[in-house]
Amino acid sequence: MTTTTPPRPGERHLARMARGAEGIKPSEIPTLFAVRGRTDVVSLAGGMPNLEGLPQRAIADETAGLVALGGKVVLQYGSAQGLPKLREQICEVMSLEGIAADPDDVVVTVGSQMALDFVTRIFCDPGDLVLTEAPSYIGALGVFASYRADVVQVPVDDRGLVPDALRAALEDAERAGRRPKFLYTVPNFHNPAGVTLAVERRAEVLEICAAHDVLVVEDNPYGMLALDGRTFPALRSMDAENVVYLGSFSKTIAPGLRIGWVTAPAAVREKLVQAAESTTLCPPAFTQAVLSRYLARHDWRAQIDTYRDSYRVRRDAMLAALAEHLPEGSRWTRPEGGFFVWVTVPDGVDTDALMPYADRHKVAYVPGSAFYAEGSGRGRSELRLSFSYPTPERIAEGVRRLGLAITDYQSAH
Amino acid sequence: MTTTTPPRPGERHLARMARGAEGIKPSEIPTLFAVRGRTDVVSLAGGMPNLEGLPQRAIADETAGLVALGGKVVLQYGSAQGLPKLREQICEVMSLEGIAADPDDVVVTVGSQMALDFVTRIFCDPGDLVLTEAPSYIGALGVFASYRADVVQVPVDDRGLVPDALRAALEDAERAGRRPKFLYTVPNFHNPAGVTLAVERRAEVLEICAAHDVLVVEDNPYGMLALDGRTFPALRSMDAENVVYLGSFSKTIAPGLRIGWVTAPAAVREKLVQAAESTTLCPPAFTQAVLSRYLARHDWRAQIDTYRDSYRVRRDAMLAALAEHLPEGSRWTRPEGGFFVWVTVPDGVDTDALMPYADRHKVAYVPGSAFYAEGSGRGRSELRLSFSYPTPERIAEGVRRLGLAITDYQSAH
Numbered sequence: 001m002t003t004t005t006p007p008r009p010g011e012r013h014l015a016r017m018a019r020g021a022e023g024i025k026p027s028e029i030p031t032l033f034a035v036r037g038r039t040d041v042v043s044l045a046g047g048m049p050n051l052e053g054l055p056q057r058a059i060a061d062e063t064a065g066l067v068a069l070g071g072k073v074v075l076q077y078g079s080a081q082g083l084p085k086l087r088e089q090i091c092e093v094m095s096l097e098g099i100a101a102d103p104d105d106v107v108v109t110v111g112s113q114m115a116l117d118f119v120t121r122i123f124c125d126p127g128d129l130v131l132t133e134a135p136s137y138i139g140a141l142g143v144f145a146s147y148r149a150d151v152v153q154v155p156v157d158d159r160g161l162v163p164d165a166l167r168a169a170l171e172d173a174e175r176a177g178r179r180p181k182f183l184y185t186v187p188n189f190h191n192p193a194g195v196t197l198a199v200e201r202r203a204e205v206l207e208i209c210a211a212h213d214v215l216v217v218e219d220n221p222y223g224m225l226a227l228d229g230r231t232f233p234a235l236r237s238m239d240a241e242n243v244v245y246l247g248s249f250s251k252t253i254a255p256g257l258r259i260g261w262v263t264a265p266a267a268v269r270e271k272l273v274q275a276a277e278s279t280t281l282c283p284p285a286f287t288q289a290v291l292s293r294y295l296a297r298h299d300w301r302a303q304i305d306t307y308r309d310s311y312r313v314r315r316d317a318m319l320a321a322l323a324e325h326l327p328e329g330s331r332w333t334r335p336e337g338g339f340f341v342w343v344t345v346p347d348g349v350d351t352d353a354l355m356p357y358a359d360r361h362k363v364a365y366v367p368g369s370a371f372y373a374e375g376s377g378r379g380r381s382e383l384r385l386s387f388s389y390p391t392p393e394r395i396a397e398g399v400r401r402l403g404l405a406i407t408d409y410q411s412a413h
Numbered sequence: 414m415t416t417t418t419p420p421r422p423g424e425r426h427l428a429r430m431a432r433g434a435e436g437i438k439p440s441e442i443p444t445l446f447a448v449r450g451r452t453d454v455v456s457l458a459g460g461m462p463n464l465e466g467l468p469q470r471a472i473a474d475e476t477a478g479l480v481a482l483g484g485k486v487v488l489q490y491g492s493a494q495g496l497p498k499l500r501e502q503i504c505e506v507m508s509l510e511g512i513a514a515d516p517d518d519v520v521v522t523v524g525s526q527m528a529l530d531f532v533t534r535i536f537c538d539p540g541d542l543v544l545t546e547a548p549s550y551i552g553a554l555g556v557f558a559s560y561r562a563d564v565v566q567v568p569v570d571d572r573g574l575v576p577d578a579l580r581a582a583l584e585d586a587e588r589a590g591r592r593p594k595f596l597y598t599v600p601n602f603h604n605p606a607g608v609t610l611a612v613e614r615r616a617e618v619l620e621i622c623a624a625h626d627v628l629v630v631e632d633n634p635y636g637m638l639a640l641d642g643r644t645f646p647a648l649r650s651m652d653a654e655n656v657v658y659l660g661s662f663s664k665t666i667a668p669g670l671r672i673g674w675v676t677a678p679a680a681v682r683e684k685l686v687q688a689a690e691s692t693t694l695c696p697p698a699f700t701q702a703v704l705s706r707y708l709a710r711h712d713w714r715a716q717i718d719t720y721r722d723s724y725r726v727r728r729d730a731m732l733a734a735l736a737e738h739l740p741e742g743s744r745w746t747r748p749e750g751g752f753f754v755w756v757t758v759p760d761g762v763d764t765d766a767l768m769p770y771a772d773r774h775k776v777a778y779v780p781g782s783a784f785y786a787e788g789s790g791r792g793r794s795e796l797r798l799s800f801s802y803p804t805p806e807r808i809a810e811g812v813r814r815l816g817l818a819i820t821d822y823q824s825a826h
Binding site for chain 2: 067121285287
């Protein structure tokens with residue numbers, strides 16, 4: 001006797017799915033957050049910001065005032081490009097990293113993820129080439145895959161993207177008759193690698209890309225989160241013509257507002273606005289107005305200092321615990337900002353196969369393979385740890401458990 | 414001596430734009446709202462909801478309470494599919510139109526525009542065929558064009574989409590060896606036609622589509638806004654397997670929250686969630702929580718009654734003014750809900766060429782050509798008027814000015 005599974009409702013409609021949509025696949029991101037409700041597991045997986053320091057009362061009061069005073073405006077349709085006042089404030093934020101932009105060159109998006117989706121949609125046909133770091137942000141690899149772009153990943157070292165490796169990748173592409181549509185890079189406090197592009201490399205990276213006439217997409221969610229309060233000159237500040245800059249308030253204020261932005265040279269910006277009009281008509285006027293009022297009336301720089309302090313003790317806790325608990329042969333990066341430490345495990349340990357061991361010890365991490373293009377087979381000796389969300393005590397405990405998981409794995413193999 | 418215009422910043426990058434992005438073009442929607450700040454012009458163009466009846470104080474208090482109590486949750490990342498509690502409430506709303514859906518089948522989106530973008534992205538490769546009403550919603554035509562889908566528009570009469578015309582369009586397509594990816598339809602209080610699909614036609618439309626194995630995309634932003642408080646059975650309530658339903662709170666609560674949704678059979682819904690993850694990670698938790706709390710703690714049905722009352726006096730003002738001021742040979746629809754009246758002007762008047770006359774008389778409308786696929790040459794004897802936003806007095810004055818503009822035009826031709 002055989003049993004057959006009945007088709008799911010609507011299954012047959014998928015038989016007529018667009019070929020262009022075949023790259024839209026389940027993301028690994030939800031699984032990163034899946035353990036968030038489980039108190040028995042220490043999650044060092046998801047990169048959620050810690051909102052302990054957020055002045056909830058102030059945001060509540062500001063929001064109430066805003067709605068009571070201007071509800072008929074902030075609850076109405078707005079402009080596709082975003083609230084003009086907020087775009088001015090975004091220019092102020094960017095000026096801290098040396099960017100001189102006009103509010104006209106800024107497009108507000110529903111998180112910077114949406115900005116990356118638009119940029120990719122505008123430039124990439126299936127089979128087009130994108131360069132990015134090895135490893136790279138999961139969400140970016142997901143977007144590139146969703147448009148069926150090919151990804152070539154360029155090595156990083158402790159000082160970020162390696163210029164010679166970038167040059168070699170571009171020359172390889174050229175020999176193959178291909179010109180990448182853009183280089184996607186996270187120069188500051190890289191997700192997942194935890195490294196920062198050295199200032200003296202920045203001009204070189206830009207020159208290499210300009211020489212090959214390749215656009216640079218600079219994604220900078222963590223730039224304001226240097227643990228010592230420094231800022232680095234943005235690539236965009238050095239080459240406004242060839243850099244599309246993605247920014248976000250998700251890590252400096254709060255992700256629940258879903259407000260990011262893209263700053264682009266005028267011709268590209270115009271296409272981005274058109275994509276925004278077609279996709280959402282406009283970003284929510286409500287969240288933009290709340291954020292704008294908060295930025296105007298509160299000391300948001302001091303607020304970011306508070307966040308930095310909370311991340312510094314967490315980073316320190318993680319580095320100390322790694323030194324104490326990880327077995328010999330382990331290495332890791334020492335991030336000076338952002339949320340992430342990138343760990344290389346001892347020879348012979350496979351971070352995909354390590355997952356059930358970590359599960360038994362009730363600790364969660366993200367295996368390195370998630371940060372490489374699908375099917376590359378890379379990343380199996382690496383893993384990502386996030387120190388942004390748990391308390392320092394939980395971080396120490398989580399790393400201790402990870403050490404036990406690795407030791408168990410080694411004993412069993 | 415010749416002068417050359419310098420290229421805009423970033424212009425040369427557009428030379429390498431994706432072929433797939435060539436359909437992303439400027440929308441006509443911003444121009445509809447362009448006169449909104451000008452008090453000398455009566456705008457009957459944009460379809461902004463009237464938010465006079467919105468209880469701002471209540472929304473302000475609810476939002477403040479929400480942030481003060483649960484800020485760390487509502488300002489954090491959420492799920493790509495949307496807040497579970499809100500998806501339950503959306504099922505309650507849909508039950509008023511006879512839909513029995515599971516919260517699992519609902520995906521919250523940034524306005525229903527984004528839901529339509531996702532559906533089109535999932536199903537349409539360039540050159541694929543979509544059927545829709547003639548005329549059709551500008552924003553939908555924009556999305557279809559952005560994915561370079563071909564559009565065939567099927568006539569409507571006073572009782573909505575004409576079944577025989579739909580059958581003929583499907584047979585024509587079949588003879589040409591093409592099967593449409595879906596029928597996009599606005600059954601209730603159509604934008605721009607102002608007509609409603611007769612209940613006795615609904616099953617017939619579904620049967621015709623099922624016989625040709627064509628998915629139906631039902632867009633229903635105005636369903637709750639019948640001026641007499643009636644509701645009509647949703648197409649989705651009659652065929653859950655073959656209908657993807659788009660809903661919105663933009664017209665029943667407020668557009669500034671940008672909360673819409675899509676209800677789809679499981680297999681299609683799963684792809685929609687994947688598209689959402691890739692595009693925005695998640696819709697804003699903040700606006701979802703505000704809306705959910707408002708729905709839970711306030712009599713939103715009574716609130717919609719208030720909106721209906723305000724739209725009824727506006728619709729009546731517009732119909733009375735049309736009868737009084739439009740020259741002989743004009744015809745118009747008599748909407749029983751929604752925001753729009755569709756006007757056919759007297760023979761010999763071209764509604765594109767009428768624009769400067771209307772401008773001189775300081776009244777704004779949308780020419781009919783905007784509601785047909787680009788290059789079709791259709792709609793030039795038609796125009797759309799919106800009665801949703803201005804006061805009844807301004808509506809009467811606007812229609813008076815439109816009458817003068819038409820008469821001027823007739824004298825000049």
